[in-house]
Structure formats: structure tokens, C-alpha cells
Amino acid sequence: MRAGAIDRRNLLKASGAIVVAFAVRGFAAQGAVAAERGKRQPLAPDQLDSFVAIDRDGRCTVFFGKVDVGQGVQVAIAQIVAEELDLPLSAVDVIMGDTAFTLDQGGASGSYAISNAGRTLRFAAAEARRVLVERAAAALETFESLVETGDGKAWVRGSPERALTYGELIGEGYFETPLTWNGQMGNRLDARGKAVPKSPDQYKVVGTSPPREDIRENVFGDQAYVTDVRVPGMLHARVIRPPVVGSVPLAINPQSIARFNGARAIHERGIVAVFAEREWDAIRASRVLEVQWSEAPPPFPDPEQLYDYLDSAPTERSGDEESVGDFDAVVAAGERVVEARYEWPFQSHASMAAACAVADVKDASATVWTGTQKPHAVRTGVAKLLGLPDTNVRAIWVRGPGSYGRNDAGDAALEAAFLSRVVGRPVRLQYTRAQGTGWDPKGPASIHRCRGLLSSDGWVLGLSLLSRGFSRMDVAPTEADPRDTLVGQLLGKGSNSQAAFAIPDEPYEPAAKRFSWETVAPLVKTGSSLRTGHLRDPVGLQINFASESFWDEMAYAASADPVAFRLRHLKDPRAITVLQETARLFGWKPRVAGNPDDSGETVKGQGIAVCSRGDTLCATAVEIELNRRTGRIRPVRWAIAHDCGLVINPAGLKLVIEGNIIQATSRSLYEEVSFNRSNVTSVDWMSYPIADVTDMPDRIDIALINRPEHPPGGAGEPAGRPVPAALANALFDAAGIRLRRAPLTPARVKAALEASDEAQANAA
Amino acid sequence: MAHEVNFECDGKEQRVAVDDPGMPLLYALTDLLGLKNPRYGCGVAQCGACTVQLDGVPIKSCVTPVSAVEGRKVLTIAGLGTPKQPHPLQTAFVDAQATQCGYCINGFMMTAVAIVRDNPTASREEIRSGLSGLKCRCGSHMSILRAIESVTGADT
Numbered sequence: 001m002r003a004g005a006i007d008r009r010n011l012l013k014a015s016g017a018i019v020v021a022f023a024v025r026g027f028a029a030q031g032a033v034a035a036e037r038g039k040r041q042p043l044a045p046d047q048l049d050s051f052v053a054i055d056r057d058g059r060c061t062v063f064f065g066k067v068d069v070g071q072g073v074q075v076a077i078a079q080i081v082a083e084e085l086d087l088p089l090s091a092v093d094v095i096m097g098d099t100a101f102t103l104d105q106g107g108a109s110g111s112y113a114i115s116n117a118g119r120t121l122r123f124a125a126a127e128a129r130r131v132l133v134e135r136a137a138a139a140l141e142t143f144e145s146l147v148e149t150g151d152g153k154a155w156v157r158g159s160p161e162r163a164l165t166y167g168e169l170i171g172e173g174y175f176e177t178p179l180t181w182n183g184q185m186g187n188r189l190d191a192r193g194k195a196v197p198k199s200p201d202q203y204k205v206v207g208t209s210p211p212r213e214d215i216r217e218n219v220f221g222d223q224a225y226v227t228d229v230r231v232p233g234m235l236h237a238r239v240i241r242p243p244v245v246g247s248v249p250l251a252i253n254p255q256s257i258a259r260f261n262g263a264r265a266i267h268e269r270g271i272v273a274v275f276a277e278r279e280w281d282a283i284r285a286s287r288v289l290e291v292q293w294s295e296a297p298p299p300f301p302d303p304e305q306l307y308d309y310l311d312s313a314p315t316e317r318s319g320d321e322e323s324v325g326d327f328d329a330v331v332a333a334g335e336r337v338v339e340a341r342y343e344w345p346f347q348s349h350a351s352m353a354a355a356c357a358v359a360d361v362k363d364a365s366a367t368v369w370t371g372t373q374k375p376h377a378v379r380t381g382v383a384k385l386l387g388l389p390d391t392n393v394r395a396i397w398v399r400g401p402g403s404y405g406r407n408d409a410g411d412a413a414l415e416a417a418f419l420s421r422v423v424g425r426p427v428r429l430q431y432t433r434a435q436g437t438g439w440d441p442k443g444p445a446s447i448h449r450c451r452g453l454l455s456s457d458g459w460v461l462g463l464s465l466l467s468r469g470f471s472r473m474d475v476a477p478t479e480a481d482p483r484d485t486l487v488g489q490l491l492g493k494g495s496n497s498q499a500a501f502a503i504p505d506e507p508y509e510p511a512a513k514r515f516s517w518e519t520v521a522p523l524v525k526t527g528s529s530l531r532t533g534h535l536r537d538p539v540g541l542q543i544n545f546a547s548e549s550f551w552d553e554m555a556y557a558a559s560a561d562p563v564a565f566r567l568r569h570l571k572d573p574r575a576i577t578v579l580q581e582t583a584r585l586f587g588w589k590p591r592v593a594g595n596p597d598d599s600g601e602t603v604k605g606q607g608i609a610v611c612s613r614g615d616t617l618c619a620t621a622v623e624i625e626l627n628r629r630t631g632r633i634r635p636v637r638w639a640i641a642h643d644c645g646l647v648i649n650p651a652g653l654k655l656v657i658e659g660n661i662i663q664a665t666s667r668s669l670y671e672e673v674s675f676n677r678s679n680v681t682s683v684d685w686m687s688y689p690i691a692d693v694t695d696m697p698d699r700i701d702i703a704l705i706n707r708p709e710h711p712p713g714g715a716g717e718p719a720g721r722p723v724p725a726a727l728a729n730a731l732f733d734a735a736g737i738r739l740r741r742a743p744l745t746p747a748r749v750k751a752a753l754e755a756s757d758e759a760q761a762n763a764a
Numbered sequence: 765m766a767h768e769v770n771f772e773c774d775g776k777e778q779r780v781a782v783d784d785p786g787m788p789l790l791y792a793l794t795d796l797l798g799l800k801n802p803r804y805g806c807g808v809a810q811c812g813a814c815t816v817q818l819d820g821v822p823i824k825s826c827v828t829p830v831s832a833v834e835g836r837k838v839l840t841i842a843g844l845g846t847p848k849q850p851h852p853l854q855t856a857f858v859d860a861q862a863t864q865c866g867y868c869i870n871g872f873m874m875t876a877v878a879i880v881r882d883n884p885t886a887s888r889e890e891i892r893s894g895l896s897g898l899k900c901r902c903g904s905h906m907s908i909l910r911a912i913e914s915v916t917g918a919d920t
Contacts, residue, residue, distance in 0.1 A: 070864030072861075211861050215857065219863075220841070220850070221799075221842025236795075261783070352901040353806075401867040402901055655904070658903065658907065659864050663902065686810060692899075693900075694893070697906075
């Protein structure tokens with residue numbers, strides 16, 4: 001970020017706190033810039049100036065109402081804007097995540113950064129160019145149709161030597177141009193001007209692969225994270241959670257921690273916190289503070305019986321059903337029935353670090369520094385919690401440990417604000433590892449019942465899939481309502497639980513299908529360490545694990561090759577292309593049955609699965625190496641064909657796809673929240689293991705299917721979705737065992753192998 | 765009661781006063797000296813986000829008592845090189861666009877620096893085994909590995 005852009009917009013330096021401006025290009029100019037946007041308040045979604053600014057030096061600042069959680073979306077946004085404005089990419093800066101400067105475009109969520117927020121910024125940038133052309137025509141006394149633009153300048157066709165820079169055209173002013181706004185905020189916000197954006201065949205910047213500059217800052221130790229924010233007068237805080245979910249603090253003994261340089265403690269309803277000037281004192285105090293907890297009955301079911309519990313617990317809500325064709329008629333006519341049930345555990349975000357937030361609450365205003373994906377939701381949530389108007393709260397996103405949905409960052413932001421009000425000083429709250437893994441919102445556990453009706457000639461006549469699980473919205477996808485945060489619940493604000501799951505998003509077209517879902521009630525209404533919410537591709541992995549494992553099972557039941565069998569039931573040309581391209585890239589070896597090999601300790605297998613998610617399609621194939629002695633699965637190589645429509649930044653996209661595959665591999669092979677009757681017991685990386693560098697494949701081959709004619713879909717989540725089923729299908733190929741319960745841990749695989757060997761021995 | 769610890773950090777002499785010599789080095793670096801890294805990740809030496817080098821050896825600063833660094837040399841990622849004079853691994857990490865959220869970088873970078881120093885032609889397997897146990901939650905392992913392999917030649 002160059003200072004010029006800041007000055008031009010009357011961005012004033014505030015004192016004493018870190019605010020980060022994000023430079024897309026230019027290492028030297030970025031850094032900590034504290035800023036107040038001047039005369040353009042309040043931000044209005046129907047005003048071009050709310051999205052794009054150009055200063056007298058011709059630099060462009062984009063005000064992006066989402067954040068980047070490590071996938072480089074700010075680079076793609078800058079590319080889109082540079083493209084439409086005919087600016088060099090180096091002249092574009094992106095500011096994101098500060099509620100003082102950006103409108104609520106939904107934060108990081110739903111893989112919508114490019115498809116939705118990018119669309120509005122594309123229209124905004126095109127409109128900005130249109131206004132500049134209009135002004136250039138007036139200044140050069142010509143027709144708009146004769147004005148050409150390039151490299152931040154405008155000129156009359158044939159006279160580029162008399163060009164005016166954008167800076168000269170905008171001068172000290174603003175665009176002062178209205179947009180047509182659809183009245184929505186968040187992901188649905190859509191605003192457009194009169195200008196028609198370029199057609200993809202004119203693109204020069206979109207489709208290239210400029211790098212992220214924030215990685216450079218990080219490798220030189222110069223990047224500020226939310227953990228680095230310091231505010232004058234700040235106290236370090238730690239909180240203490242109940243040993244048994246539902247237990248509440250009855251009393252604390254502040255004297256028990258006075259020896260740590262005057263560390264203090266507070267107790268208010270369900271919240272117990274300690275404070276100290278120095279962080280180590282806060283940590284030590286939190287470990288020894290004497291707290292008297294109420295007796296509480298252990299609230300959770302026997303973990304060994306989790307899936308039986310899901311089967312037998314009363315249905316809380318039955319979701320909307322998708323029905324195609326006459327399923328009952330197909331049941332009557334089906335010649336062969338295939339049935340299977342799949343199970344998926346609770347999973348934790350387990351972010352690289354537990355959440356940290358800094359809050360400075362005054363009498364009538366508050367500022368919160370947070371690593372949340374959704375700073376606008378933090379603003380609203382803090383305002384509600386403290387009883388302040390939204391406009392008096394500023395939430396500033398500072399990069400945090402990566403997050404993948406509704407992790408603990410929002411909880412920490414609201415809790416820091418609460419604590420700052422209680423102690424009357426700025427507070428830096430750092431959750432512990434045990435709190436980060438043990439008390440973050442969890443991805444819901446679920447079971448999935450599949451039923452397929454096959455014809456004698458190998459067609460799926462009917463397919464049903466019923467998902468039954470805990471809600472994906474026991475806590476909402478945002479922290480905008482304190483009832484959706486742990487602090488709000490522990491303070492007795494109640495619950496805002498919504499019952500929601502999802503049905504498969506499948507590209508196949510059997511004659512009849514019936515997809516539906518049911519939820520069971522949360523195990524505990526409020527203050528639960530097993531409250532459930534959005535974890536990356538919410539419930540997408542679990543449903544696809546079931547549906548794509550089941551397509552394999554149906555294929556083999558029909559004695560068909562899994563690829564050929566799927567292709568038989570596809571009509572969408574994009575789906576057909578990703579599947580065929582994946583099989584080709586992988587070197588798929590057709591087969592009509594599993595290919596178990598017990599010749600040695602290490603055997604190999606291949607598996608494939610397809611994903612449709614919104615406007616994005618992909619298929620992924622994997623070759624695994626199975627150690628029959630230990631039960632360990634290692635993916636050796638992946639191949640994926642990925643179609644998310646128009647590709648903005650191919651190299652960045654490939655990294656996003658890789659990250660999706662690796663993280664989903666971890667969730668497929670290792671991740672499972674453990675708990676006992678009282679509380680969650682997976683609280684660190686030993687009790688909640690994730691994939692390690694030694695689990696990495698040798699390579700990941702990626703084919704990007706660029707479709708310039710198709711608007712960009714999302715890429716932040718789809719590539720992970722088919723990973724669990726691809727691995728389970730490869731395991732079946734390698735060893736002839738079908739694991740229908742995730743994760744496919746070494747212990748579970750080993751037990752299944754032993755059971756299979758025993759069954760074979762008995763049969764023999 | 766204050767206990768003084770003198771050490772060198774990224775080439776500068778540092779002195780911190782603590783009442784608990786058992787305080788982890790991490791808090792001396794971040795809370796007392798105000799350095800932006802290393803970072804708290806787990807506090808129990810399971811992830812690597814807090815990694816620094818102590819006399820050239822990668823250590824987890826979240827479990828290393830500050831008293832253990834008396835008179836010794838601490839190196840953080842910020843002391844590794846500068847944009848003008850980068851360590852080859854810093855260049856390689858940028859070229860490979862190696863991280864996503866980047867919170868984990870201290871573990872991978874500071875460990876890789878030691879691996880490459882001790883074994884400049886480390887193979888793919890040697891690199892993987894040397895990095896074993898470090899956590900990256902975003903799944904950016906592949907690009908991290910590519911960056912390191914490009915320095916040791918294991919990618920050719």
C-alpha cells in the first residue's frame with residue numbers, strides 16, 4: 001500500500017494500534033497503516049465510491065468486503081479490477097476486512113469470493129472506467145466512443161501522445177456515481193453501474209498468475225497476525241472453561257493468583273477469566289485459579305454409541321426433499337436393490353492456533369481486532385452484546401491462523417469485547433490449544449442411508465439418499481448474534497439454533513431419485529463443546545463420502561467399471577468432461593470388480609469420485625498405497641480435473657486445489673473428535689491428529705478446465721469434497737474391504753482387514 | 765527477584781528480566797521484546813509455529829525455558845535474511861508461493877534451513893522425514909516441499 005492512495009482518500013492515521021493494509025504488489029510500501037476513511041462515510045452499496053477509489057497519482061484502491069484466509073483471493077480481485085479499468089496490476093491495492101472501509105460482502109464464505117464479490121467489483125471497475133472515459137471525452141472535447149484507455153490513461157483514438165492520466169481525470173474528487181443495488185448485503189450483495197464489463201476474449205490480466213505479495217512479507221517475518229496486535233494499556237486475558245459441559249462456576253478465589261504480579265480474575269455467569277499485564281502471568285494464573293464448579297450430569301451419549309444415538313434420537317426436523325421421477329414405481333420395478341449406510345464423525349476446525357482477539361471497549365464505542373472470516377458479523381455481534389449501535393463498533397480483520405468456516409475466531413472476538421468492558425481496559429484474549437480444539441464449533445456427525453434400484457442391464461433406475469445428523473447450524477455461520485457464540489451462551493443469552501443439513505448436489509440423472517435430510521436436536525442446548533456449525537464445505541464431504549462411495553458400490557453390483565458406470569448416468573457435458581479428463585490424466589485402469597491384492601505387505605489401489613458444487617464441477621482419482629500390516633493408507637498420487645468456469649489466476653487456483661485435497665485427505669484418514677460423557681477429549685494434535693508431511697502424496701496432477709464463457713464459480717471448497725469417497729473407493733480396490741465409517745484410520749482399516757481375512761478363512 | 769537473561773537474537777544483544785526463569789522463550793520474544801514471530805500454536809511442542817533456532821538447532825520456543833538461552837544465539841525467521849539479501853529458502857518459499865494462511869511458517873522454514881545447511885542435497889525422503897511432526901492446517905505441504913526441494917535439487 002502506497003501512502004499516496006491513503007492520503008488521497010483522506011485516510012487519517014490513528015494512533016496506537018496495528019491496522020494492516022494489504023498490498024497486492026510492492027513489498028516496500030505495505031505495512032501497518034492506521035486509517036480512518038474521511039468524507040465518504042457512511043459507505044453505501046449503491047455508490048461506486050464505496051468499492052473503488054482512484055487517487056491523483058492514478059493508484060486504485062479496492063474496498064473488498066470479504067477477507068482472504070490464505071487462498072490469495074485479493075490477488076484475483078485486483079486482477080479483475082485492473083482488467084476492467086485498464087490499469088497495470090501494480091497500480092491496484094486491495095483493502096479488506098476493516099468495517100470502517102468496506103461494505104459487508106459476506107466475509108470469507110461459501111467459496112463466493114470471486115463468483116459473488118468479484119462480480120460486483122468487476123461491474124464497479126467497469127463503471128469506474130466508463131466514468132473516466134466520460135470525463136476524458138469532455139476534457140479532450142471528443143466523443144466517448146473515440147476515447148481509448150490503457151495503462152491508467154485515456155486518449156483520443158490516434159492521439160495517444162495527448163493522453164490524460166486517470167489521476168488527472170479524477171483530480172481531488174470522487175466518482176459520485178450511483179450503482180443499481182439489489183438491496184441485499186453479504187454474499188448476495190450485487191451492485192452494477194451502466195457499463196458492460198469486457199468480454200473474456202479481451203482479457204489480458206485475468207487468466208495470468210501474478211503471485212501473492214503477503215507470502216513475501218511472511219517469509220521475512222514481517223507480516224502482522226492478529227496475535228501481534230498490541231494496544232496501549234492492554235491486558236492479557238485467558239479464560240477458563242468448565243470441566244463438564246453444563247457445569248457452571250459458583251465461586252472463584254482471586255487470592256489464589258495474586259502472586260502472579262497482581263493478576264486478577266473475574267467471574268460473571270458462565271465466564272471465568274484472568275488478566276495480567278504480562279502474558280506469562282495470565283497463563284500461569286489461568287492454570288491455578290481456584291474455581292468451584294457446579295455438579296452437572298454428564299450430558300453426552302456414550303461415544304461408542306454415537307451412530308446408534310443418531311439412528312434412534314427423535315427427529316428434530318425433516319428437511320426439504322428433492323424428488324425426481326416416481327421413486328415408488330421404480331422401487332416396485334427394480335430388479336436389484338443395493339443398500340448401504342455411511343457414517344461421519346464430529347470434526348474440529350482445529351485451526352493452526354486457537355483464536356486470539358484484541359478489543360478496546362470505551363463507554364460508547366468499541367474496536368475489535370479479529371482473525372474472523374467475517375468482520376462485519378463481529379461488528380454486529382459485538383454491538384449486540386454490548387448494547388451499542390453497529391456504527392459505534394469497528395471490527396478490523398488481521399490475518400489469523402487459517403480458518404475454514406465457523407471456527408472459534410468469532411467467539412474470541414465477542415469474548416474479548418465482553419472482557420474489555422468488564423475490566424475497562426483493552427484486552428488481548430488468546431484461547432489455549434485445548435480450548436481451540438476442544439471448544440471450537442464442530443462439523444456435525446451424521447449417518448447417510450443410500451438405496452439404489454438397478455435394472456438387469458446395469459442402469460440405476462432409482463436412487464435415494466437420506467442424511468441424518470446434527471445440524472450444520474446449531475450455531476450460525478456467523479457470530480452476528482451473540483447467541484451463536486460461546487461467550488453469549490455462557491452469559492445466558494440462550495440459543496439461536498437452526499436445524500439444517502443438506503441433500504446431495506449430484507450431476508447424475510437416474511430415472512428417479514429421492515434426496516432428503518433429517519436432523520436430531522443438539523446434545524446440549526447451550527454452552528456445548530459439541531455445538532455444531534459450518535466446517536469447510538459444510539456437510540459436503542460427509543454427503544459425498546456416502547453418495548460417491550455408493551456409486552462405486554452400485555457400479556460393482558452391476559459388474560461395471562466405476563468410471564464407465566458414472567458416465568452412463570451423466571448428461572451434463574461439463575460433468576462428463578471432468579470425469580473423462582480425470583480418468584485420462586490419472587491413467588485409469590477400467591475394472592468391473594475390486595482388485596484386491598494380498599501378495600505383499602504394501603498393496604495399491606485406485607479410486608475415483610465426482611463432485612458438483614454450485615457452479616463448479618470436478619472429479620478426482622487417487623492411487624493409494626495400503627500397508628496391510630499397519631492399516632495405514634498413503635495416497636501416492638492424485639489427479640483432478642477442475643471446472644470452475646472462467647479461471648482468474650491459474651497458478652493460485654492450483655494451490656487452492658492442492659490445499660483442498662490435502663486438508664480433505666486429513667479429514668478422511670485421521671480426523672475424529674473424541675469425547676466422553678462429560679466433554680470433548682480431543683484437545684491437541686496428539687488427541688486430534690491431522691495429516692503430516694509424511695502423509696503427502698508424491699504428486700498432484702491438476703487439469704484446469706477454463707471456461708471463459710462461463711462466469712467464475714467457487715474454488716475454495718469443491719476440490720476437497722470428493723476426496724473421502726475417492727480414498728474409500730481406492731481402499732476397496734486395493735483390499736476388497738468397504739469402509740463406510742470415516743475416518744479411514746489405520747486402526748479401523750486394520751480391523752476391517754483382519755475381519756475380512758477371518759471371514760475368508762471361515763469360508764474356506 | 766527479577767532474573768536477568770542475556771542472549772543474542774537475530775544479531776542483536778537482548779536482555780530480559782523475568783521473575784520466572786522457567787517462562788518459555790516464546791513469551792520473552794513476543795511479549796517482552798515485541799517480535800512478530802515466533803507464534804503461539806499449541807504450547808506443547810506439537811506443531812512448530814513457535815520454532816526458532818538456538819545456536820543453529822531448531823527448537824520449539826513454547827517449551828524452552830528462557831533461562832536456557834542465557835549467553836546463546838537465537839535466530840528467528842526475521843533474522844534469516846532480508847528482501848535484499850534473502851536466504852535461498854526464503855526466495856524459494858516466495859517463488860513456490862509456499863504457504864496459505866502462513867501461520868505455520870516458522871516451523872517449516874527454520875527446520876528446513878537446518879536440514880539444507882546440514883545436507884545441501886537432501887533427498888525428497890530426507891526432507892520429509894526432517895519435517896515430520898510439523899503441522900500445517902491449510903494443507904500447503906506440497907508447495908512447501910516443492911520450495912525446499914528446489915533448493916536441494918531433490919526436484920530434479
